[in-house]
Amino acid sequence: MKNVLLASYIIVFFSQFAVADNSFIHNVDVRGNTGSDxxxxxEYQKLQGSIFGEIEVHWQSESTNNSFTTTLFGRMDSLDSERTHADIREFMWLYYTDSWEIxxxxxxxxxxxxxxxxRVDIINQTDSVETPDGEAKLGQPMINWSGIYHWGTVDAFVLPYFRERTxxxxxxxxxxxxxxxxxxxxSDKKQEHTDYALRYSQTVGVWDLGLSYFKGTDRAPVLAPVVNSEGIQLVPYYLQIEQAGLEVQATLGSWLWKLEAIHQENDRRNYAALTAGFEYTLISIADSAKDLGLLVELHRDSRNGQADDPLQHDLFVGARLTFNDISDTAFLVGVIQDLTDSDSRLAFIEASRRMGDDWTVSLDGRMYLSETPENIIYGLRKADHITLEATYHF
Incomplete structure (x- = not known):
């Protein structure tokens, strides 16, 4: 309901520009995709199928410094009722000048x-029923002011409504x-709690730097088992937190050195966590057009075995093969090994290829390997799966 009300206010505001701009229809760009997987x-010897679609409508004014973008997404799933859902990914008005925008x-x-x-990505809630890797995000109600200066870019956010993780x-x-x-x-305000965030970013030579601060409802819930009349259930509990974040990336020839670190304070426990590593790219391997990227990243969390995050003391090793062909063919394989439990690891493969001008075919495979009941991924040890997806772009 909050998203609908907010969208209604923006439509009224946006319509004033549409009336004033005689070339409104000519400045509208519509694109999207639809497909199935x-x-x-x-282990379960069963199939899960779904159909999905996304449409994006973008309008750019010719007479004023205004634009408007709407992105709507929906999916119907044959097995998971929670994966059958719709979301407003974006419903955003933008006003910009040479030195700032809102x-x-x-x-x-x-x-x-x-x-x-x-670790530092905290503005949007994760849409975890979409993809197990946590890359898909729900749209977040917000007001965002950005100041663009020679000494860096400053972003300030007011986030007036919280969305629960799917x-x-x-x-x-x-x-x-x-x-x-x-x-x-x-918070006794629950989803009505207003969150705030601030970020500074700058590029200096080969260095890309980001510093951030967030105060509000943690996007990652603590999942606590509770016994009641219906049996054992998991109850998502959302803490109030303050989090400082740091991003650093250095581009040194074929090397990309990367770091993400956070320090979070909450009423349960303060902790620090980081992910650090590199990507080294071998250009034109075997005198071909293909590039091979080698990735290594280390994960550390000061909570160790008490962390809700599975990446407490782990090592990620992966390889990305990019064909650089007309079909944009690419493969990514990786393994995340728990360094404190040799019997627990996550392995994955991702592949994608364009078929003609309008179609994309992708494959995603996941293996959850654990023999240790105390390990977080142990509960998923029977959930190994492969997903094949075909998408039509228009």
Missing amino acids: VRGFT KAGIGKVFWGVTESAH LASIDSPLNIGLFISDAIYE
């Missing part, structure tokens, strides 16, 4: 430089076998 689980509405913001985890239903093999109860909050 099928996911097979090796956005208002529903939008998506990405922070981060590392490959296997995005979690797999009991019918999905990606659920660890427990019902998800209604969420509870540390």
Whole structure:
């Protein structure tokens, strides 16, 4: 309901510019995609299918410094009722000048430089039923002011509404076998709590730097098991936090050195965590057009075994093969090994290729390997799967 009300206010505001701009229709750009996927689980010997679609409408004024973007997404799933959902990914008005800009509405913001985890990326909530890797995000109501100066860019955010994380239903093999109860909050304002964020970014020579601060509701819930009349359920609990973040990336020839670090304070426990590593690219391997990127990243969390994040003391090793062909063919394979538990690791493969001008085919495979009941990924040890997806772009 909050998203609908906010969208209504923006439509009224935006319509004033549409009336004033005689070339409104000519300045509208519409694009999107639709497709389907099928996911097979090796242990359960069952298939999960879905159809999805996304449409983006962008308007740019010729007579004023205004633009408006709407992105709507929806999916219908055959197995997971929570994966059948619709979302306003973006509903954003933008006004800009040479030195500053302001956005208002529903939008998506990405922070981060590392490959296997995005510790500093905290503005948007994760849409975890979309992809297990956590890359998909829900649209976030926001007001965002950006100041662009020679000494760097400053972004200030007011986030007036919180969105709960979408979690797999009991019918999905990606659920660890427990019902998800209604969420509870540390703040008595619950989803009405207003969050704030501030970020500074700058590029100096080969260095890209980002410093951020966030105060509000943690996007990652603490999942606490509770026994009630319906049995054992997981209750998502959302803490109030303050988090400082640091992003650093250095480009040195074929090397990309990367670091993401955070320090978070909450009423339960203060902690620090980081992801650091590199990507080294071999250009034109074997005298071909192909490039091979070698990736290594280390994960550390000061909470160690008490962390809710599975990346506590882990090592990621991966390789990215880019064909640089007309079809944009690419492969990424990787393994995340728990350094404190030799029997626990996550392995994955991602591949994509364009078919003609309008179609993309992609493959995503995940293996959850653990023999240790105390390990976070142990509950997913039977959820190994491969997803094949075909997407039509228009």
